[in-house]
Amino acid sequence: MSFRSFIKDKILLTVLIIFAIATIEIFLIPYKFTLFIKLYIPIAILFMYFIGIVAEYFNKRNFYNNILGILNQLDEKYLITEIIKTPDFAEGKILKEILEDIDKSMIENVNKYKYMRRRL
DSSP, X not given: OOHHHHHHHTHHHHHHHHHHHHHXXXXXTTSOOOHHHHHHHHHHHHHHHHHHHHHHHHHHHXXXXXXXXXXXXXXXXXXXXXXXXXXXXXXXXXXXXXXXXXXXXXXXXXXXXXXXXXXX
């Protein structure tokens, strides 16, 4: 996962944050706040936003790079769900659940044919 592609996914959120900051600044115009306060508010909001974005990126990047690394080392790729840890973010948890369901379905399908042959 590249940082550029991750940021592209966050464009809408970034636009909304900038719109919110502009709205706050517009509402501050009639009040006699110092220039420091009027600059501090948007800078603080953007700084915290970007810290959150960078932290989220590294968390997801580490998880997906870990999955890809493990997958490349495995001969039997279907065992990936047994090896990876459950991530602490929602998308990763959903992905792991999907992979577990796929594995379960594959095992059931293999067992169906396996036991069908024994009966014949």
